[in-house]
Amino acid sequence: MNKRHYLYFLVVFPLFYFASSGCDQNPSGTIVITGEIIGTISLYDSTGNQLKRADLQRGVTVEVLGKGISTQTDENAQYILRNVPQGIHTLKYSKAGFADNYRTNVMITGEGRTIMSTKRLVQPTGYTVTSLSIHSDTLLDRIQFTGSVSGRPALSLDTGSIIVLFGNSSSVSKERYLFSVTTIEFDNDPFNRFRGYVSYNDLSAFFGAGSTVYAVGYSKNPQDVDGWTDPQSLLYHYSSLSGTSSSLATLTLPSNFGDAPAAPSELTSTLTHYRVELRWKDNSTNESDFIIERKEKDSVFIPIRSYPAVKGGGGYVYAYDGGVVGNSRYTYRIKARNSFGSSASSNEDMVATPIAAPTDLKVTMNSHAGVSISWKDNATNEEYYWLERRVGSGNYQTVSQYIYGATGTGNMISYQDTKVLSSTTYSYRVRASYGGYIQSEYSNEVTVTTGIVAHISEYQFASSQGIYTPLDSSTILIPGNVNGIMSSYREIGFAFNFGLIGSPYFQLTDDGTIYLGGSYYRIKPFFTDLATAENGSVGFFVSGTSPHRVMTIEYRNMRWANIVSNDRMNFQVRLHELTGTIEFMYGAGPSSILQNASIGLSDQEFYKHLHVKTDGTTTTSDTFPVITSWPGNGKVYTFTRPK
Incomplete structure (x- = not known):
C-alpha cells in the first residue's frame, strides 16, 4: 500500500464507523443521534410460576411505539433495539398467549447503550369480574361499586386482587380510562364479592353534572405488578393486566352534582x-x-x-x-x-x-362530721345543685352533683362533706343545675382548713389488762350451732359516732364483724371464718342512761367454722355513747390461730383503717395484718375517738 492510500484509510474509516453506530442521516441530510436499548424479559404462567423454556423465551416482540423499530428476544430472553433516536419513548412487549406489557419514559440521551431492567409477561388467568354495578351514595357524597369474581378460588380475594377503572365513554378499558380504584373491601364469602367507593370530590375532576360515569373491573394476576405506580403515563398504567374485564357499568350523575347545597x-x-x-x-x-x-x-x-x-x-x-x-x-x-x-x-x-346562681356560700368545720356547707337558693327552676371542691390550689372536682333542695328563692340548702382529711385546706363553690345540662354561674368561693378529723385512722389505741366478765343476760341475735349467719339491722338505742358517721343501727355476723350504718363501716374484734358452738351465741345488751349508755356485744363460745377442733373463743365489744370510744375485751381463746384472722376498725368508704398487729401495735395500712396468736384472757384493746 502506498503512503497516499494508507492516509485515505485513516481518515475515512473512523467517519464511516461513527455514522453506522451512533448517527443516522435523514433524507434532508441532517445527522440524527441514535442509541441502543438492551434488556431481558421473564415469562410467568397464570399461577405465578416462571417459565424458562428457551422456545418460550424466544420470539417476544419488543417495539418502540411510533418509531417503526422492533426486535425479538433470543432463546435467553434477551433483546437489543438499535438505532433508537434521541428522546423519550414507550416500549411495548408482546407474545401470543401472554398479556401485553409496556414500559414508559425510556430516555435516550445520546450515543451508547441504555440497559433496561427485566420486564414480565404473564399468561391470562381467566378470572373475570362479574356483576359490576355502581350507584350514588348521596348521604356520604360518593358513588359505590359492587361486584364479584368468577373463575377464582373462593375466599381468595385480597389487597390488589381487584382494579376498577372509570372513564367518560363506553370504550373505557385498561388502555382508556380517567382514574382507577384499587382500595377494595372484600366480603370474604364463597361468592368472592367486593365493594369500593369513589368520592364526589374525586369525580368532580373528570365529570360534570348530569354526565355519565362508565366503569369496568379487572381481576389481577399475582405477577401483574410492573408499571402500576408509574405516574407519568395513564395510557399504559394498567395495560399489563392479564385478567378479563367485566361488563360495562354506568351511572348518570345528578343535575346538581358539583354544586354546594342550598341554605337551610x-x-x-x-x-x-x-x-x-x-x-x-x-x-x-x-x-x-x-x-x-x-x-x-x-x-x-x-x-x-x-x-x-x-x-x-x-x-x-x-x-x-x-x-x-x-x-x-x-x-x-x-x-x-x-x-x-x-x-x-x-x-x-x-x-x-335564665337560672339564678346561688349566693352566701358558707362552710363550718366539724371535727366529728367533716365540713358543714350551706348556701342560699336564688333560683326557681333548678332541679339540683352541683357542689365542687379543690384541695389547696389544685383543680376543682365534683363532690356531689345531686344535692336537692326545696325549689323557691330564699331557701337555705346544706350539705355535709365527710370525705375530708385532717389539717387540709379546702375551697368550695356551688352552682344550680337545670336537667344536668344547663347550669347557673358559680356562687362565691369559700375556703376552710380542717383541724383533726375523726377518721378511723386518727383514733388513739391503747392495750391494757383486765378481767373478762360474761354478760348475765343479752338479746340473742345469732343462736348456737349455726354457721354463715348475719343478723338483720337492729337499733343501738342511741346514735353511735363511728368515724365521720353517726349510726343508730348495727348488724352482727358470726365471723366476728359488726357493721354500723352500712357495709362500709366495720368493727372487727376477731374477723375470721367462725361459727357458734352448740352452746354458743351472739347477742347484745345496753346498760346505763343517756348520755352515758354503753352497748355490749358478746360472742360466746365461738368455734372455727371449717376446722374440727375443741377450741372455743369468747370476746366482747363495748360502744360508749358519750365519747364514741370502742373497747375489745377478750376471754378464753385458742392456744394457736388455725386460720387467717385480723383485729381492728375499717372504713371502706374513705379507705381509712386501724388494725392491731400480733405484737399489740397498730397500722393504718390498706393491707389487713394477720394475727398469729390470741390476744389473751383479760386483754383489753381501747380505740379512742378524736375530740
Missing part, C-alpha cells in the same frame, strides 16, 4: 327541660351533613357540632345543644355542607337560659 331556613331554638332544641328546614338534596354554629352573648360564631343529613329536601331536621349554661343567651345558625363546599347560613335565632 326557618331555624328556631327553644329552651327545654335540659337543653336547647333546634329545628330547621332542609332545602337541599345533595348535602352530606349540617354544621351547627353558635355564639354566646356578643361573641363570634363558632361551629359546635356536625349533624348528619337526611336527604330529600323540604323536610325539617331536629337537633339539640346540651352544652349551654344558665344566665346567658345563645344565637344559632345552620349551614349545609358537602364535598364541594358549604351553603350560605340559615336565619339566626336566639334563646336565653
Whole structure:
C-alpha cells in the first residue's frame, strides 16, 4: 500500500464507523443521534410460576411505539433495539398467549447503550369480574361499586386482587380510562364479592353534572405488578393486566352534582327541660351533613357540632345543644355542607337560659362530721345543685352533683362533706343545675382548713389488762350451732359516732364483724371464718342512761367454722355513747390461730383503717395484718375517738 492510500484509510474509516453506530442521516441530510436499548424479559404462567423454556423465551416482540423499530428476544430472553433516536419513548412487549406489557419514559440521551431492567409477561388467568354495578351514595357524597369474581378460588380475594377503572365513554378499558380504584373491601364469602367507593370530590375532576360515569373491573394476576405506580403515563398504567374485564357499568350523575347545597331556613331554638332544641328546614338534596354554629352573648360564631343529613329536601331536621349554661343567651345558625363546599347560613335565632346562681356560700368545720356547707337558693327552676371542691390550689372536682333542695328563692340548702382529711385546706363553690345540662354561674368561693378529723385512722389505741366478765343476760341475735349467719339491722338505742358517721343501727355476723350504718363501716374484734358452738351465741345488751349508755356485744363460745377442733373463743365489744370510744375485751381463746384472722376498725368508704398487729401495735395500712396468736384472757384493746 502506498503512503497516499494508507492516509485515505485513516481518515475515512473512523467517519464511516461513527455514522453506522451512533448517527443516522435523514433524507434532508441532517445527522440524527441514535442509541441502543438492551434488556431481558421473564415469562410467568397464570399461577405465578416462571417459565424458562428457551422456545418460550424466544420470539417476544419488543417495539418502540411510533418509531417503526422492533426486535425479538433470543432463546435467553434477551433483546437489543438499535438505532433508537434521541428522546423519550414507550416500549411495548408482546407474545401470543401472554398479556401485553409496556414500559414508559425510556430516555435516550445520546450515543451508547441504555440497559433496561427485566420486564414480565404473564399468561391470562381467566378470572373475570362479574356483576359490576355502581350507584350514588348521596348521604356520604360518593358513588359505590359492587361486584364479584368468577373463575377464582373462593375466599381468595385480597389487597390488589381487584382494579376498577372509570372513564367518560363506553370504550373505557385498561388502555382508556380517567382514574382507577384499587382500595377494595372484600366480603370474604364463597361468592368472592367486593365493594369500593369513589368520592364526589374525586369525580368532580373528570365529570360534570348530569354526565355519565362508565366503569369496568379487572381481576389481577399475582405477577401483574410492573408499571402500576408509574405516574407519568395513564395510557399504559394498567395495560399489563392479564385478567378479563367485566361488563360495562354506568351511572348518570345528578343535575346538581358539583354544586354546594342550598341554605337551610326557618331555624328556631327553644329552651327545654335540659337543653336547647333546634329545628330547621332542609332545602337541599345533595348535602352530606349540617354544621351547627353558635355564639354566646356578643361573641363570634363558632361551629359546635356536625349533624348528619337526611336527604330529600323540604323536610325539617331536629337537633339539640346540651352544652349551654344558665344566665346567658345563645344565637344559632345552620349551614349545609358537602364535598364541594358549604351553603350560605340559615336565619339566626336566639334563646336565653335564665337560672339564678346561688349566693352566701358558707362552710363550718366539724371535727366529728367533716365540713358543714350551706348556701342560699336564688333560683326557681333548678332541679339540683352541683357542689365542687379543690384541695389547696389544685383543680376543682365534683363532690356531689345531686344535692336537692326545696325549689323557691330564699331557701337555705346544706350539705355535709365527710370525705375530708385532717389539717387540709379546702375551697368550695356551688352552682344550680337545670336537667344536668344547663347550669347557673358559680356562687362565691369559700375556703376552710380542717383541724383533726375523726377518721378511723386518727383514733388513739391503747392495750391494757383486765378481767373478762360474761354478760348475765343479752338479746340473742345469732343462736348456737349455726354457721354463715348475719343478723338483720337492729337499733343501738342511741346514735353511735363511728368515724365521720353517726349510726343508730348495727348488724352482727358470726365471723366476728359488726357493721354500723352500712357495709362500709366495720368493727372487727376477731374477723375470721367462725361459727357458734352448740352452746354458743351472739347477742347484745345496753346498760346505763343517756348520755352515758354503753352497748355490749358478746360472742360466746365461738368455734372455727371449717376446722374440727375443741377450741372455743369468747370476746366482747363495748360502744360508749358519750365519747364514741370502742373497747375489745377478750376471754378464753385458742392456744394457736388455725386460720387467717385480723383485729381492728375499717372504713371502706374513705379507705381509712386501724388494725392491731400480733405484737399489740397498730397500722393504718390498706393491707389487713394477720394475727398469729390470741390476744389473751383479760386483754383489753381501747380505740379512742378524736375530740
